[in-house]
Amino acid sequence: MDMQTSFLDRLFDSGLLIETGVDGLYGRSGQFEDVIAAFERLIDRFGGADGAEAIRFPPGMNRAFFEKSGYMKSFPQLAGTVHSFCGSELDHMSLLKCMEIGDDSWAKGQEATDIVLTPAACYPLYPTVAKRGPLPAGGVLYDLQSYCFRHEPSKDPARQQLFRMREYVCMGTQENVTDFRQSWMDRGVQLMAEVELPVEIDVANDPFFGRAGKMLANNQRDQNLKFELLIPITSTANPTACMSFNYHQDAFGTKWGLELEDGSVAHTACVGFGLERIALALFHHHGLDVALWPAKVRKALWG
Ligand code: AMP
Ligand code: ZN
Numbered sequence: 064m065d066m067q068t069s070f071l072d073r074l075f076d077s078g079l080l081i082e083t084g085v086d087g088l089y090g091r092s093g094q095f096e097d098v099i100a101a102f103e104r105l106i107d108r109f110g111g112a113d114g115a116e117a118i119r120f121p122p123g124m125n126r127a128f129f130e131k132s133g134y135m136k137s138f139p140q141l142a143g144t145v146h147s148f149c150g151s152e153l154d155h156m157s158l159l160k161c162m163e164i165g166d167d168s169w170a171k172g173q174e175a176t177d178i179v180l181t182p183a184a185c186y187p188l189y190p191t192v193a194k195r196g197p198l199p200a201g202g203v204l205y206d207l208q209s210y211c212f213r214h215e216p217s218k219d220p221a222r223q224q225l226f227r228m229r230e231y232v233c234m235g236t237q238e239n240v241t242d243f244r245q246s247w248m249d250r251g252v253q254l255m256a257e258v259e260l261p262v263e264i265d266v267a268n269d270p271f272f273g274r275a276g277k278m279l280a281n282n283q284r285d286q287n288l289k290f291e292l293l294i295p296i297t298s299t300a301n302p303t304a305c306m307s308f309n310y311h312q313d314a315f316g317t318k319w320g321l322e323l324e325d326g327s328v329a330h331t332a333c334v335g336f337g338l339e340r341i342a343l344a345l346f347h348h349h350g351l352d353v354a355l356w357p358a359k360v361r362k363a364l365w366g
Pocket of ligand 2: 333
């Protein structure tokens with residue numbers, strides 16, 4: 064059995080994660096949630112004084128905004144859309160017949176609703192902020208958290224289909240947002256040191272789709288637009304990205320019409336914490352019983 068499956072089985076056996084029959088879709092125990100809540104309080108201790116505006120969007124976003132975002136150009140393989148039955152009574156009858164005989168095609172008649180599953184916590188933010196008008200001098204900062212969907216079923220417990228991302232997003236001048244990103248790269252290392260997790264930071268790229276996507280990925284790496292904070296969870300050779308630090312240049316500013324007071328296009332950057340991954344890293348390194356975690360780690364999390 065490989066390391067991923069055996070860790071997943073141990074998580075199921077301990078009750079920390081609860082099987083649903085779908086790879087990457089799990090229930091979480093109260094204990095698992097308590098670790099995430101404690102870790103989020105630790106994040107607040109590092110970022111709380113920055114004055115970010117907190118916003119919580121539900122895990123679905125406006126389909127029109129999703130379409131405009133260009134997500135389907137870059138990551139069609141990961142997207143999830145919400146479809147519903149919109150038919151007549153006759154359609155309903157044939158749907159039930161299909162289901163009765165176990166015919167999967169019942170779902171083909173479902174129609175796209177106005178809602179798409181949120182692919183990253185910051186996606187609903189840009190159009191929201193754009194509507195508010197020009198950004199104040201010095202830029203703006205937001206604190207987000209959302210369940211996100213990515214269609215990437217896996218036996219690796221650190222690769223889920225529905226997982227939470229906590230994000231800070233900065234919009235302003237190039238200097239504002241690159242300073243913001245650098246400060247969170249430093250804080251990320253300090254934060255993980257407080258909970259005694261071994262980290263490395265490396266340049267990274269997103270999994271852009273297809274042959275054209277290879278060029279986008281190379282370009283992203285060459286320009287150092289994405290860094291990740293990696294922690295070994297199910298492999299030491301391939302540690303898992305538990306945080307990412309993304310500089311979008313003026314791409315989102317241009318797309319959404321985000322402007323500075325002087326009319327120039329805003330730059331944006333976001334820093335994301337993979338909350339389930341961080342909890343799993345803690346369970347992997349310190350054991351499945353939180354009562355036995357090192358005193359320093361327990362103090363950092365629960366005071
Ligand atoms: P990304 O937008 O891909 O940089 O994702 C932000 C953060 O979310 C990553 O650094 C991970 O910690 C986390 N993440 C991304 N994909 C997954 C997944 N499939 N399962 C769990 N966490 C994820
Ligand atoms: Zn983001």
